[in-house]
Amino acid sequence: MIGRAGRPQFDKEGVAVILTSDKTVKTYSNLLDGQLPIESNLRPQIVDHLNAEVALETVRDEAQAIAWINSTFLKIRMRENPKLYGSPTQDVSRKLAIIIKKHLAALKKTGLLTQIKGSSAFVSSLLGQLMAKYYLRFETVKLLSSIGSSIDATSLIRIVAQAEEFKENCRIRLGEKAFLNGINKGKKNKEGGKYPKIKYPMKGKISEVDDKIYVLLQYILDGHKVEKWDLSVDVETIFRTALRILNCTTEYLLSKDGYQAAKTCLLLRKTVKMRMWHSDKQSQLRQLPSIGPKLCTAFQQGNIRTLKQLEDLSTLKIEDLANRKPPFGIQIRAHLKRIPRFKLIISDNSPPLSNQIDCKFTVLQTRLDLIHDTDNYIHLLVGQANKIILHRRFKTLVKGSLVFHTTIASRAHPLNCCFIYEDVIGYDQKISANIGNQSSIGTDTQSILSGSAGDVGGGVDASSEDDHFPKFSMEKISSSASTPKSKSGAQEIGISRPQVNSNTSNIPTLHKSSMLKIKDSPLKCKHNFKKCLEGRCSHKCCVMKNHPNSSAFQTPKLNSFKDYSHVRKIPTVFKNSANKSSKPPTAKPSYLDLTKPYITSEKAGLDLTPNEIEDEDLGKYFTIAFEVE
Numbered sequence: 001m002i003g004r005a006g007r008p009q010f011d012k013e014g015v016a017v018i019l020t021s022d023k024t025v026k027t028y029s030n031l032l033d034g035q036l037p038i039e040s041n042l043r044p045q046i047v048d049h050l051n052a053e054v055a056l057e058t059v060r061d062e063a064q065a066i067a068w069i070n071s072t073f074l075k076i077r078m079r080e081n082p083k084l085y086g087s088p089t090q091d092v093s094r095k096l097a098i099i100i101k102k103h104l105a106a107l108k109k110t111g112l113l114t115q116i117k118g119s120s121a122f123v124s125s126l127l128g129q130l131m132a133k134y135y136l137r138f139e140t141v142k143l144l145s146s147i148g149s150s151i152d153a154t155s156l157i158r159i160v161a162q163a164e165e166f167k168e169n170c171r172i173r174l175g176e177k178a179f180l181n182g183i184n185k186g187k188k189n190k191e192g193g194k195y196p197k198i199k200y201p202m203k204g205k206i207s208e209v210d211d212k213i214y215v216l217l218q219y220i221l222d223g224h225k226v227e228k229w230d231l232s233v234d235v236e237t238i239f240r241t242a243l244r245i246l247n248c249t250t251e252y253l254l255s256k257d258g259y260q261a262a263k264t265c266l267l268l269r270k271t272v273k274m275r276m277w278h279s280d281k282q283s284q285l286r287q288l289p290s291i292g293p294k295l296c297t298a299f300q301q302g303n304i305r306t307l308k309q310l311e312d313l314s315t316l317k318i319e320d321l322a323n324r325k326p327p328f329g330i331q332i333r334a335h336l337k338r339i340p341r342f343k344l345i346i347s348d349n350s351p352p353l354s355n356q357i358d359c360k361f362t363v364l365q366t367r368l369d370l371i372h373d374t375d376n377y378i379h380l381l382v383g384q385a386n387k388i389i390l391h392r393r394f395k396t397l398v399k400g401s402l403v404f405h406t407t408i409a410s411r412a413h414p415l416n417c418c419f420i421y422e423d424v425i426g427y428d429q430k431i432s433a434n435i436g437n438q439s440s441i442g443t444d445t446q447s448i449l450s451g452s453a454g455d456v457g458g459g460v461d462a463s464s465e466d467d468h469f470p471k472f473s474m475e476k477i478s479s480s481a482s483t484p485k486s487k488s489g490a491q492e493i494g495i496s497r498p499q500v501n502s503n504t505s506n507i508p509t510l511h512k513s514s515m516l517k518i519k520d521s522p523l524k525c526k527h528n529f530k531k532c533l534e535g536r537c538s539h540k541c542c543v544m545k546n547h548p549n550s551s552a553f554q555t556p557k558l559n560s561f562k563d564y565s566h567v568r569k570i571p572t573v574f575k576n577s578a579n580k581s582s583k584p585p586t587a588k589p590s591y592l593d594l595t596k597p598y599i600t601s602e603k604a605g606l607d608l609t610p611n612e613i614e615d616e617d618l619g620k621y622f623t624i625a626f627e628v629e
Contacts, residue, residue, distance in 0.1 A: 149258025259383025365397035
């Protein structure tokens with residue numbers, strides 16, 4: 001407040017009064033006179049700065065390390081005030097040399113330094129370089145170096161909460177223990193209600209700073225908010241520091257052999273970055289920039305909780321559930337189209353009777369309507385028997401494919417493959433592939449990999465890129481299709497396109513009691529129906545979508561008239577009671593004009609009496625139940 005004394009820009013001088021005790025009067029007097037000496041803070045952080053110097057290769061042996069410490073401000077202050085730095089004698093150089101040797105031995109023991117054989121020089125290891133890159137404390141890195149190859153999420157959160165960085169900026173204030181113990185055990189609060197219980201509660205009561213970090217971190221990940229201002233400041237510090245620690249941990253574990261630990265750390269890092277659990281299926285919609293807590297609740301009331309469920313909705317349905325006007329639905333679908341979808345093809349390129357297996361991994365981008373204006377980073381992690389055999393981090397693919405090769409020593413264990421998105425929750429994919437017997441396909445003899453797709457940590461299942469389109473089916477077509485195979489014989493795992501029957505002899509039968517809206521509606525399709533007959537219309541609302549030609553079309557399995565509300569005219573084949581296999585009377589297809597309020601056709605032998613129905617949303621309309629063979 002002294003800086004505001006005298007109202008700057010208005011008064012020429014100001015008066016500041018300092019009220020203090022008798023013990024600190026001399027301290028403030030020396031501060032005003034400029035007589036208070038400046039001391040060095042390097043002593044408790046020598047090991048951190050020494051590791052950074054080794055990582056920068058400015059210090060390569062013990063002699064250079066001692067020369068570096070003698071050139072710092074710490075030596076000057078130790079000479080002037082030796083008692084403050086624990087050096088009662090005047091031999092400061094000898095004291096500093098002992099400190100450097102001690103810290104060098106600690107760095108080597110932790111694995112941050114590697115001694116060069118046959119020399120006194122040393123170099124920084126990967127963990128030491130990561131420590132310098134992410135500005136972590138030495139005690140924190142010691143915790144990270146003790147992580148096993150099969151660590152679970154609970155233990156990893158506990159290790160992050162014990163980091164030394166939190167002890168400097170966070171503390172347990174007066175009155176916070178009641179709230180922290182309440183959310184840890186789900187106890188009753190003062191208002192008579194209950195605190196929400198965290199996902200992984202700890203045993204005992206909150207007593208240390210790491211207990212507070214462990215509980216508060218999960219409380220925010222569950223989707224709750226902190227009302228107190230001081231706790232909200234701590235939350236921002238916790239998540240910013242935890243993300244920096246997990247970035248370092250992820251790079252370190254990916255360099256080791258533990259597949260399970262690396263996958264757990266990748267998912268936890270994304271969880272902290274997005275501030276929601278990676279397996280959360282209730283609040284995935286909060287990832288979109290246009291959807292907040294209120295809209296998320298509105299979609300949940302409509303039984304829409306995941307991004308994949310939101311993709312299946314039309315723009316009008318999205319605007320209806322959100323109670324928003326256009327172009328809100330178009331904007332939401334545009335955000336969803338920015339999320340890429342991938343297909344993984346695994347093939348065996350090793351020659352017959354080979355001891356080693358050369359596996360080829362091909363990554364294809366399968367979202368045809370992808371909007372590529374931002375880069376999404378995806379991790380492909382492949383493991384076998386809890387060992388990492390392949391890891392690649394790549395951007396969104398616009399065209400083409402990515403091909404990776406790796407060598408596998410044994411066929412005894414299945415391959416565990418997973419796609420993990422860095423910034424998106426709900427689209428992670430997990431694939432388990434088994435290496436089967438060899439078989440000859442075409443001109444190449446290759447091993448066929450079989451597997452099944454699933455989700456990673458609660459994400460959506462691996463599915464086709466056409467899942468958000470209406471499903472079509474034709475009679476006399478088996479619903480089960482064989483697994484598609486590539487030209488080289490490799491089985492496609494994870495995502496496969498639906499099979500389209502090219503048999504033009506089968507004419508589908510429309511479902512009975514199909515209801516068609518015949519009055520004017522804003523939902524009607526404005527496309528040229530001639531394009532639909534010729535198979536040139538690819539709009540999702542058209543019944544004729546993806547037809548090989550006009551004589552063989554597919555009929556959607558739809559449950560309500562709203563799905564047929566766009567249809568204006570439909571091709572018909574007239575029914576002949578004498579000979580059901582007779583052809584239509586004309587070469588050109590006939591049409592039933594559904595735009596008229598009443599239709600009758602005695603020659604066709606059809607009962608087309610319309611039924612009048614009233615609906616709250618669409619008003620009065622007529623429906624016609626008919627069957628065409």
